Amino acid sequence: xxxxxxxxxxxxxxxxxxxxxxxxxxxxxxxxxxxxxxxxxxxxxxxxxxxxxxxxxxxxxxxxxxxxxxxxxxxxxxxxxxxxxxxxxxxxxxxxxxxxxxxxxxxxxxxxxxxxxxxxxxxxxxxxxxxxxxxxxxxxxxxxxxxxxxxxxxxxxxxxxxxxxxxxxxxxxxxxxxxxxxxxxxxxxxxxxxxxxxxxxxxxxxxxxxxxxxxxxxxxxxxxxxxx
Numbered sequence: 001x002x003x004x005x006x007x008x009x010x011x012x013x014x015x016x017x018x019x020x021x022x023x024x025x026x027x028x029x030x031x032x033x034x035x036x037x038x039x040x041x042x043x044x045x046x047x048x049x050x051x052x053x054x055x056x057x058x059x060x061x062x063x064x065x066x067x068x069x070x071x072x073x074x075x076x077x078x079x080x081x082x083x084x085x086x087x088x089x090x091x092x093x094x095x096x097x098x099x100x101x102x103x104x105x106x107x108x109x110x111x112x113x114x115x116x117x118x119x120x121x122x123x124x125x126x127x128x129x130x131x132x133x134x135x136x137x138x139x140x141x142x143x144x145x146x147x148x149x150x151x152x153x154x155x156x157x158x159x160x161x162x163x164x165x166x167x168x169x170x171x172x173x174x175x176x177x178x179x180x181x182x183x184x185x186x187x188x189x190x191x192x193x194x195x196x197x198x199x200x201x202x203x204x205x206x207x208x209x210x211x212x213x214x215x216x217x218x219x220x221x222x223x224x225x226x227x228x
Contacts, residue, residue, distance in 0.1 A: 003222070006041060008032075010056070012139025014130050023142040025055035025150035032060055033067070043067035046221050048214075050074040050207060052143065055154050061166070062157035070167035070221035071191075074206050074214055075199075078183050079154035085147045092144040100137035108132060121208050163191035167224035169217035170194065175202035193224055 010028055011019025019031060036045070046069050049057035054076025061068040102108040109129060116125060116132065124131045143150070168191040172184040181198060188194035197217060201209035 004041070006036075006039070008035060010053075010139065010143075012142065013136045014133075018135070018139070021142060022146040022149060023139070024146045024153060025059045026063075026153045028056040028143075029059035029063060032056060033064060036067075044069035044225075046070045046072065046218060046225065048072040048074070048218060049076060051204065052077050055079070055150050058154050058157055061163065065164075065166075068166065069225040071163070071169070072214065072217045072221055073168070073170045073184075073187060075171060075173045075204055076184075076187075077151075078180070079151045079158070080183065082148065082151055085151055089144055089147055093141050096137050096141040096144065099132060100134050100141070103129065103132060103134045103137060119204060121205055123208075158190065161190065161192065163194065165192045166194075167191070167221040168194040169197060169221055171197045171199060171206055171214065171217060173202055173204055173206050174199050195220075 009016040011017060011023070011031055019027065036043070043064075044067050047057035047060060049055070049072075051074075054073045057071060057073070058076075061071055099108075113125060113128075116128065120131075130136065168188060170184045170188040172181050181196075184198075185196045188196040197213065199206045199210050199213055203209040207214045
C-alpha cells in the first residue's frame with residue numbers, strides 16, 4: 001500500500017497566506033492540524049520536523065497524540081536555550097528586517113548570492129526571491145520575535161516518558177558541542193522507543209547533506225508504528 005508524503009510552508013512563507021500573531025509554536029501546531037484536516041489527510045501521521053519545525057511537530061504530538069504515529073526530529077531547536085533566544089531575538093529581528101527591505105527594494109534581485117547566508121542550500125539559491133522574499137522574511141521575523149514564548153510552550157511538553165512508546169528518531173548534526181548532543185539524547189529518551197542518531201555531516205541541513213539518513217529514520221518509524 002502506497003504512503004503519501006506531504007510538505008507545506010508555514011503561514012507567511014513562500015506562497016502560504018499570512019497567519020495571525022503571535023507566531024508561536026502552539027499556533028503553528030494548531031494551523032498544521034487545521035491544514036491536514038482541510039486537506040482530507042487522515043491520520044495518524046509520522047511527523048518530520050527540522051530546526052524550528054521541530055517545535056511545531058513536538059507541540060502537535062503533545063496536543064494530538066491520537067493523530068501522531070511517530071516522530072523524526074532533525075537537528076531541532078533547543079527549547080532550553082532561553083538566554084540565547086533572548087539575546088538573539090532583537091538581533092535576528094534587525095537582520096530579517098534588512099533582508100526584507102533588500103527583497104522589497106531590489107538589491108536581493110540584483111546581487112543575489114552576495115546577500116545570501118553562507119549555509120544557503122542550492123535549492124534556496126535557485127529560488128532566492130521566494131525563500132528570502134519580502135513575505136518570507138516578515139514571517140521569519142514574526143516567528144523569531146515569538147521564539148521565547150514558543151520555547152516555553154515546547155518545554156511544557158517535556159516530561160519523563162512524555163512520548164510513551166511512540167516511535168521516535170532524533171537526528172543531530174555531527175561535530176557539535178557536547179551539550180547539543182546531550183539535548184538530542186534527552187529528547188530521544190522521552191520515548192521508550194526513541195533513538196538518537198548522530199550524523200557524520202556537520203551541516204545543519206542534514207536532510208540535504210545526508211538524505212538517506214533521514215529517509216531511513218522515517219522508514220524505521222513507519223515500520224515501528226506498524227508493529228504497534
